[in-house]
Amino acid sequence: MRRHRVAPPGAGTLDFQLSRMVMIHQPTTDSEPQAASGVPGMDLLAGAVDSHVHCCPHINRRTVSVFEAVRQAARAGLRGLGLMDVFANTSGLAALANRELGRLGVDVFGGIILEPYAGGLSPRSVRTALGMGYGDGGARFVSLPCHHTAFVACSERRSPAYVDTCLAIPEAGELPDPLPEIIDLCVEADVVFNLGHISGPEAVKVAEQAARRGCRRLLAPAGYLSPDEATAIVGAGCLLEYSFFVFTHATDIPQTMIDAERHRFARADFSRALSIVRSVGVGNVILSSDSGAVVLPPPVEAFREFLVMFESCGFFGHELRAMSADNPARLFKVRSAPAAPDEDNHV
Ligand SMILES: [Zn+2]
Numbered sequence: 001m002r003r004h005r006v007a008p009p010g011a012g013t014l015d016f017q018l019s020r021m022v023m024i025h026q027p028t029t030d031s032e033p034q035a036a037s038g039v040p041g042m043d044l045l046a047g048a049v050d051s052h053v054h055c056c057p058h059i060n061r062r063t064v065s066v067f068e069a070v071r072q073a074a075r076a077g078l079r080g081l082g083l084m085d086v087f088a089n090t091s092g093l094a095a096l097a098n099r100e101l102g103r104l105g106v107d108v109f110g111g112i113i114l115e116p117y118a119g120g121l122s123p124r125s126v127r128t129a130l131g132m133g134y135g136d137g138g139a140r141f142v143s144l145p146c147h148h149t150a151f152v153a154c155s156e157r158r159s160p161a162y163v164d165t166c167l168a169i170p171e172a173g174e175l176p177d178p179l180p181e182i183i184d185l186c187v188e189a190d191v192v193f194n195l196g197h198i199s200g201p202e203a204v205k206v207a208e209q210a211a212r213r214g215c216r217r218l219l220a221p222a223g224y225l226s227p228d229e230a231t232a233i234v235g236a237g238c239l240l241e242y243s244f245f246v247f248t249h250a251t252d253i254p255q256t257m258i259d260a261e262r263h264r265f266a267r268a269d270f271s272r273a274l275s276i277v278r279s280v281g282v283g284n285v286i287l288s289s290d291s292g293a294v295v296l297p298p299p300v301e302a303f304r305e306f307l308v309m310f311e312s313c314g315f316f317g318h319e320l321r322a323m324s325a326d327n328p329a330r331l332f333k334v335r336s337a338p339a340a341p342d343e344d345n346h347v
Helices: 014-025 066-076 091-104 123-131 150-155 160-164 179-189 200-212 227-235 270-280 299-312 317-331
Strands: 049-053 080-083 107-109 111-113 141-143 192-194 218-221 238-243 285-288
Touching: 049 238, 049 285, 049 299, 049 317, 066 080, 066 091, 066 299, 080 091, 080 317, 091 107, 111 123, 111 192, 123 141, 123 179, 141 179, 150 160, 179 192, 179 200, 200 218, 200 227, 200 238, 227 238, 227 270, 238 270, 270 299, 285 299, 285 317, 299 317
Parallel strands: 049 080, 080 107, 111 141, 141 192, 192 218, 218 238, 238 285
Antiparallel strands: none
16 A cells, blocks of 8 residues: 555645655556545545445436446545445445455445335344345444434425424433334444434434443434534444535535435535534544535545545644544454455456
């Protein structure tokens, strides 16, 4: 793997500039990562893990297929790629991608978002996802719904009858069934339990109760969390995930997400995110692209832009590496899969 040295943001040192020039002119072959692109910031992707990519078959256009996403990730030197999809468990597609392109050195992993179209909030769906693969493991994450929640449905001004069918976490009392059983399945399998898109107060409650049940691989989408909510969630041992999508122009464009209706996400506040990351520490944060939709750059470029945003706002190389590589690799148990040096190793 090429060097990961990154100068402090804004550094104009000769050494920093030379290191970039060396990268630009360093020759590459088909069998090694090509992070040497002349585009600034490509070096930040070496060894990174983008745990949130939407490249699976969809009702909307995608910028890349699963295989294209893996090839592009390999060229940029990424070591892990997480497939997110609201319509199906993705651990089978991840297994297929690894079998077909594993030689490129990118560990592809999948999981299930418990939307109705993927089987819903069902322990049976979770069990199936956990076993779905080619014999070397299934889902590496289980997520509460990202769309079929009262929080999102209300923000989309869906009908009361629709909202009634969505996940809502009551303020008082235990978590509603079957959440405890689903969390226990994640604990038993030692996979990530993702809180999905629920409200901040709901996320705090679910994180704390999941931690009480022994969950040690917790992840919370954090774009809309307040500082207090983020602090409480981290206090439960849950990592925060900041994704590129909600900080971009993609939030200005009404899109179909799960059905024929077009909706927008609210634009998340990047300054607030920076402040929260500084407050909770980079050890409690992962970054991802959440890209694949046609209104955004393809995932590799989206992830580069996101890392450059943080770099430009004062984050050092080792901090970026913690959030983009070390933390997600540890959380999702990303496997080392060095590319085999053979002539069949075309990226
Ligand atoms: Zn997403």
